[in-house]
Amino acid sequence: MTDAGIYLHVPFCITRCGYCDFNAYAGLDELKPRYLQALLVEAELAAPGWEGTAFVSVFLGGGTPTTMAPADLRALLVHLRERFALADDAEVSIEANPDTVDVASLRALRDAGYDRLSMGAQSFDQAVLASLERIHQPASVRAAFSAARAAGYDNINLDLIYGTDGETTESWERTLRETIALAPEHISAYALTIEPATALGRQVAAGERPPPDPDVQADMFSIACELLGDAGYRHYEVSNWAKPGFECRHNLGYWERRPYVGLGAGAHAYRDDVRWWNVRPPEAYMDRVEAGELPIGGSESLDPSDAYLEEVFLKLRILEGVPASWFEPERYEAFVESGLLDDAFGQLVPTERGMLLLNELVLGLTA
């Protein structure tokens, strides 16, 4: 088995942002040493099950992994290389928030082998950042970005969020232009999604804040496609753009349905149509690992129809598309005629408009 990935989850954050429904917690800093130890032990417990698998990527996500000490993160990576067959040229990504890094810490991480940095910029509009309850300022994004370049990072992603309450298309366009001006290798732009189990979700449900307007988000998506395309970024997934050659190898693994191992609280793993995941609460996760068990919280086996549905919706996301021969012509002809799908020599690939209506395409094709 080849081209697998390793995902590690760090559930610590300085503050909890209102829109975020990830497995992340503020105020659990005292757990960090124990948690690091648990990660090391879990890697040890999990590795035998992945013998013979070649790994091409590591992704340290969160949470905010850079809230942990660079020395600890170095030890973690060393440990992983000892336990898993990680290729020498593997892509090793780490997520960071602007206020948690400086030149020194970034240099330490770079030296430790974390060669791709993914930074949560979200916006260059102060009002949007405040509305998202982000603690950083637009200036700190620029500062952190310069620091990363100074530390030697030549593969940087900036995360953006659009469609926040009060954000205009003009503001979004300014954020994009500021981002392009920094010239990162990779840009992820996500439409704000309201998750019910978040502070923002509760505010929207209570009518205290308006839900995002899907038409405005559609306009913003078009603006992103246009500006980023013009700036030389290739749109390679619904929410991801990259300079040629800088597509995120790890994330592509999810969409190409390659295997991945997941380490840490709530992390997911996948191999051969089976997906399983760790228990979510950090305490429960550590207790299980300390008892010498794999901290698995649940699993699912994909039956052929599940696997087929995933194959279709994931392949459509990355513009690789799916073969037209999988479907009866009446399932896709109307989509091709109305300009939502391109029929490129028998391969059905969503157009820009089609990407925005991907759920409809998937439901229409697989109904």
Add this chain to the structure above:
Amino acid sequence: MSTEISHIRNFCIVAHIDHGKSTLADRMLELTHTVDSRAMRAQYLDRMDLERERGITIKAQAVRLLHEGYELNLIDTPGHVDFTYEVSRSLAACEGAILLVDAAQGLEAQTLANYHLARDAGLAIVPVLNKIDLPAAEPDQRADELGKLLDRDPDEILRVSAKSGEGVAELLQAVIEAVPAPTGDVDAPLQALIFDSAFDTYRGVITYVRVQAGQLPSNAKIKMFATHVTSEAEEAGVMAPEATPVDALGPGEVGYLVTGLKDVHQAKVGDTITLAGKTGAVEPLPGYREPKPMVWSGLFPADGSDYSDLREALDKLKLSDSALVYEPETSQALGFGFRVGFLGLLHMDIVRERLEREFDLELISTAPNVEFHVFKAEEESIVHNPAEMPPGGDYDRVEEPVVYATVITPSDYLGAVFELCQGRRGEMVDMEYLTPERVEVHYVLPLAEIVFDFFDQLKSRTRGYASLDYEPWGYQESKLVRVDVLLHGEPVDAFSSVVHRDKAYEYGKRMVERLRELIPRQLFDVAVQAAIGSKVIARETVKAKRKDVLAKCYGGDITRKRKLLETQKKGKERMRRVGKVDVPQDAFIAALRVDEKAKR
């Protein structure tokens, strides 16, 4: 017979809901020792009905009270405008009526209407003011009001408190004195009036009867006049208040008869029972009328595969509901269902609720409509379904049913009542001040206007003070048009409606606005139009959907997102397709809902 006919009194209580009828009945049961004081509970007769829902269904339609050598039969009357005919049959079983009025609230329209029915039936009227012990009671004013209505000295009007029992003994005495004894020849051929019927799972059809002439023995071979059905009756009896079999019911007596029949349609309210064979009467009692549905609605199973369950449920309900009629209907939008006829809005609500609750069916019902008579080239056709109305005015004329409505309102709200009735195409007949503060107004109104949230409007515009009663008043020609609703150019039959020409635009506009909110965005712009024939009178657009995609989809999200897609897929499967447009079930239900429900 146990009681001389001269010592029998048959009477009912005419009262508005909440004016204390059940409490007064309680006191009468107590005072006459019909119910042992230890067994006494509030609302005794009403509770018996409820408790019997689980056992044998013999309603306390007529309860026998023995008081000072007299047999007093208290006959219950239905309390809703849908059942005016049933009320008239109950009244026909009596010689007298207590007109019970709340001393705080005064006369209400229904009480007044039932009083008129009672008076026209020749009943002796015993007017009574109840709740005289309430702080808000105004017995003198109410007595003036009643005195004026009945043309009597206000001082003669009895005052009671059904709650405390004050004055109830005097009231029974007044009934004995004022209500005449029944008459009837015990040797004449049997004529027994059916004033109510019920269906019991174990005993079949039970009728409540008043013997007018002759004798009804317990095991008689009986014949129904209207339906020409004969049967071996199983048991005759009286309610005292428990069902108590008797050897026979004699002239003037009131009781129940277990008929041996299995279908209530064979023993209709208002029909006459006699003995089968040569000893039977030649003529029925006067006044029988076939139950006639006034309001129609299409009922469709929300899940099309429940169609046969719905048919079975209706067949079963029909056994115990003689007024229920239905015929199969096929809608392009809603599939297979039934067009069902009801006596009125309350009856419609009762039937729908029973279908949903007792038979566990989820239903979509179309907006209620009345029966239209369409004339074209001397041909008359009767239309129960707006979708069957010739479109675009392809007929000579249309007639719709009208009602004679009685509204009683505090005079402060007279303007609001005028405005409402006028706005609903009403023609005022007359009005009369009951007292300086309360007015009785009569209107002739199209039934279609009443069916559409009239009662709720009346209540809200008069802060709940006005009351309404109405009775059928024939048909009249009207400028009616059929308004169709089209989705993306396709007419949706379930949304068609017949409305007055002057209101077509307003109706069409409201429907398309409502549908624009209810129809989810599709992959293309959907035109929502209201049209009369080929002429579009209102239009809205459901703009094409532009965004429906999951923003993030990484390792841990994939399972969740796949499940979301599966949920979305199931939702789509449950939608109904109108042409190219997917319409969710809920949109039909919400769009077809009359704004507010009709209540008592």
